[in-house]
Amino acid sequence: MKIKKIVAALLTAVMVPTFMSFEAFAAELTVSAENVSVSEGEKFDFPVKLSGNPGIMTVGFNVNYPEALTLKSVKNGEVFEDNCLETGPMDKSPYTVSFLDPSIKDTSKNGVLLTLTFEVKQGANGEYPISFSTDSLSGALNVNEEWIDMSFKDGSVVIGDAEEKQTELITKRQEDKTTLVTTEQTTAVTTEQTSEETTEESTEQTEGESKTDENTALFDTIKLTIGSNIVLIGDKELEMDAKPYIQSQSSSTLVPLRFASVAILGGDASNSDSSDLIEWDPEKKSATIHLPQKDVTFTADSSEIIIDSEAVEMDYGVKAEITEGRMYIPFRALGNALGVAVDWDAESKTAIYTVK
Structure with missing residues (x-):
């Protein structure tokens, strides 16, 4: 927790204009991730990358991941030295990422910031977002204690065959519609045998439902x-x-x-x-x-x-x-x-x- 306390102290310091003035540093610092496809029960690496780095001494943000995943480990990347990463609790989302160079100097490197290793829970299937966010005690600063504008590009994980699952859902909906239409047609035939007047009413109702289907389509x-x-x-x-x-x-x-x-x-x-x-x-x-x-x-x-x-x-x-x-x-x-x-x-x- 030492790094987090230092980061919090720095952030608090730059927020007090009486003692120190600051101006947001114009930069395109971006934290990003890709979309990956995995299988149920699989362990996989999820790299988080940094680009557009104008020079930063510290950076912190939250990683929001779904309950379908278990975070198993976190590995430092190529932007900061190994002793700059603080690994916090990994038992629940969001996971807080904190980097601070103890030598109090900027790094201008780009590339893999860290790699998260997840394990897919049994029974998981579908597509889920893995997103990034900041709070009052996170962000990016340089050695001059200037805020660095930071943006995020979220990633996602597709577990199993999401496309196949979507096809199944579409098929089920079509089957439901077919069943409904068949039931209505059977009812119309039965009604026709009973009464011509009732048949006309059923026909009008069917036409009304057909118009609704057309509007939906x-x-x-x-x-x-x-x-x-x-x-x-x-x-x-x-x-x-x-x-x-x-x-x-x-x-x-x-x-x-x-x-x-x-x-x-x-x-x-x-x-x-x-x-x-x-x-x-x-x-x-x-x-x-x-x-x-x-x-x-x-x-x-x-x-x-x-x-x-x-x-x-x-x-x-x-x-x-x-x-x-x-x-x-x-x-x-x-x-x-x-x-x-x-x-x-x-x-x-x-x-x-x-x-x-």
Whole structure:
């Protein structure tokens, strides 16, 4: 913890203008990572790189990783000397990275800053972000105690065959639709045999449902980006009063349930609060999504999804939660429950639902 205390002291010092003035150093210092593909149970190295280094004496930031991974070890890279890295607790996310040259000098090297070794937990599958962030006691400074502007380019890990999983989800959704259409057609035939008048009503209803399907088919993707209140439905932008974010304790991406669900189901997302597709129970703090073939219920502070009275545990115990009066749920769990393909763009930090 010695290095962290020194870093904190330096950061505190430069924040007191009475004794020392400073000006942000114009630089393009970037911490970045790549996207990697691994298998269940596999150990793998995840290099974190530094580029655009104008000369720094100390740097610190947080590594946010999903519960699907266990951090096993951390190895120093080629930017700082071996005695400059402080290894903190590795038992949970986020992991705090701290570098400080004890000789109090700048390094201008670029390259691999450190390498994280993870192990994939059993049962893990899908794509997850590995992101970077700073707090009040982290950042980058040079020997002149000047702040260095620092940006991040997050990475991700794909566990198993994510593409195959998405294909399965699309197939399941198509099968659900086929089952629904077959049921409706059977009902229409039975009704026709009973009454001509009822047949006409059934035909009108079927035509109405067909129009709804046509409206839904006008788009095939819904995109929600971390920190943005703009959702892209096909090529149309809509503004919502909530922003997706990364849950600190799980590093999972959470999206606003009502808006995302209505958009995925082809409803009027601009008036999602008045949509009858979602039913809110204030006493239980639960939201139920009504689909033609099933009901899906998420409850605040619970890691379970109720699908037609059957409880299904969300991956790694991630829980739904209420933030600023809105119910937020894991973006991947929502897509799986609704039967749509889910993808994650690590570079733009965007959750993507594919509706077909």
